Amino acid sequence: MATRVLLTPWQPGGLIMEVSNPRENEENSSYKPFSKEKPKETSVVQTAPHGKSLETYFDVILQKVNRLDFPIVLNPKTATFDEVAIHALLRQRIAKGTITRNLRYARFMETHPCPVDFRNPSYENFIRHMDYREQIEGSKWGALKHEWQAMRMFLKAYGIPPNTWSYRPPPRCIYNVRSIPYPEQVNEIIHHRYCKDEYENALVQYLLAHNFIVGWRFPSEAAVLKVSDIRIDAFGRKSVKITEPKKHNSTRYINPIEIMTGKNTKSFKNWIDKWRPKAVSQYSEDYLYLKPRTGEPFTDREQLRTFLNRKAYKQIKQIFPEYYNYTSRHFCAVSRLIRTKLQTKHFDIYEVKDWLGHTKIETTMTYLKDAKHYYEQAPYDWIQRAITKKSWWKKHNAKTGETQKTALTD
Numbered sequence: 001m002a003t004r005v006l007l008t009p010w011q012p013g014g015l016i017m018e019v020s021n022p023r024e025n026e027e028n029s030s031y032k033p034f035s036k037e038k039p040k041e042t043s044v045v046q047t048a049p050h051g052k053s054l055e056t057y058f059d060v061i062l063q064k065v066n067r068l069d070f071p072i073v074l075n076p077k078t079a080t081f082d083e084v085a086i087h088a089l090l091r092q093r094i095a096k097g098t099i100t101r102n103l104r105y106a107r108f109m110e111t112h113p114c115p116v117d118f119r120n121p122s123y124e125n126f127i128r129h130m131d132y133r134e135q136i137e138g139s140k141w142g143a144l145k146h147e148w149q150a151m152r153m154f155l156k157a158y159g160i161p162p163n164t165w166s167y168r169p170p171p172r173c174i175y176n177v178r179s180i181p182y183p184e185q186v187n188e189i190i191h192h193r194y195c196k197d198e199y200e201n202a203l204v205q206y207l208l209a210h211n212f213i214v215g216w217r218f219p220s221e222a223a224v225l226k227v228s229d230i231r232i233d234a235f236g237r238k239s240v241k242i243t244e245p246k247k248h249n250s251t252r253y254i255n256p257i258e259i260m261t262g263k264n265t266k267s268f269k270n271w272i273d274k275w276r277p278k279a280v281s282q283y284s285e286d287y288l289y290l291k292p293r294t295g296e297p298f299t300d301r302e303q304l305r306t307f308l309n310r311k312a313y314k315q316i317k318q319i320f321p322e323y324y325n326y327t328s329r330h331f332c333a334v335s336r337l338i339r340t341k342l343q344t345k346h347f348d349i350y351e352v353k354d355w356l357g358h359t360k361i362e363t364t365m366t367y368l369k370d371a372k373h374y375y376e377q378a379p380y381d382w383i384q385r386a387i388t389k390k391s392w393w394k395k396h397n398a399k400t401g402e403t404q405k406t407a408l409t410d
Contacts, residue, residue, distance in 0.1 A: 073159035209266035215332025
């Protein structure tokens with residue numbers, strides 16, 4: 001007989017997964033959607049380790065669920081949020097991170113003062129909620145877009161074509177000026193003292209340095225990075241293999257030479273040789289960044305975001321008040337465009353597109369106006385100045401007579 005997986009609501013110790021026979025105690029052999037109640041009899045009960053997220057266990061869920069037995073359309077009156085998540089994974093081919101985010105928004109919408117009734121979905125009820133969010137609470141394009149995406153996932157699971165609901169989020173601004181820190185501010189952020197514990201302080205500093213120079217999607221791409229992804233051979237060839245969870249685990253190679261092997265920088269080699277061994281435990285596997293004390297990897301990416309925000313957010317805001325998680329990615333995009341301008345006399349958007357892993361060139365082009373603005377303000381190599389110790393570039397400027405003036409004349 002086929003088995004069925006029921007993911008119960010969040011538990012203090014993690015996520016409880018129960019596998020039961022769907023046809024036991026049923027009057028007929030037809031498949032019935034899960035209810036919120038636990039089955040009377042269970043054949044297997046597994047408790048996920050503490051701190052693990054639903055996203056982490058999607059692979060386990062797929063091994064337990066029989067796709068042939070899983071319903072094509074769910075019943076909104078009895079289906080749980082977890083069933084909708086499985087449906088989105090199996091039937092809609094939505095990325096795991098997107099499903100997790102949609103569930104978070106759906107729970108918010110269901111418990112909102114003007115709630116959405118997912119048991120009896122109606123266009124009128126949904127529009128009332130969205131009108132309240134936009135007019136009373138002043139929600140902008142981003143939040144409303146994510147709530148609409150979450151609702152679309154549920155509608156597809158319930159067999160309701162989303163195109164029959166004519167809602168459209170408010171128009172998005174065509175262009176917003178991005179406020180990013182100058183390299184001197186990034187240098188101060190990277191070298192600031194954040195924690196008394198040496199390993200925790202090093203972890204924060206190295207994470208920040210790698211975030212700004214690599215410019216990956218934080219925290220998803222940093223959380224899954226492994227030691228084996230850092231490739232340094234005897235012939236001096238270096239590269240970093242980045243896995244992109246938001247693009248169905250696509251991969252790309254980059255070569256951030258500034259932080260690969262340098263002895264006086266926050267390099268990957270320094271981290272692997274000096275700092276990572278201080279936290280290694282039986283749980284570490286091959287992951288690059290490890291939790292203090294336990295040595296466990298940050299397999300739940302939200303844990304990595306929470307750790308960095310808790311340890312460094314307030315101090316970084318004092319250096320650069322407009323800071324948020326994606327500031328480092330924006331800084332990297334603009335900095336690398338400025339570097340291509342210095343090296344080739346023009347902004348090479350295709351090189352930066354490949355570096356950042358953008359799917360569309362239009363996404364990279366949105367950084368051009370920012371790059372032109374900041375190049376006029378500070379026409380020198382931002383990446384080198386951000387990662388190098390202050391004493392070096394102060395002496396360098398004194399010898400060269402302020403390098404940006406020379407770059408301007410060029």
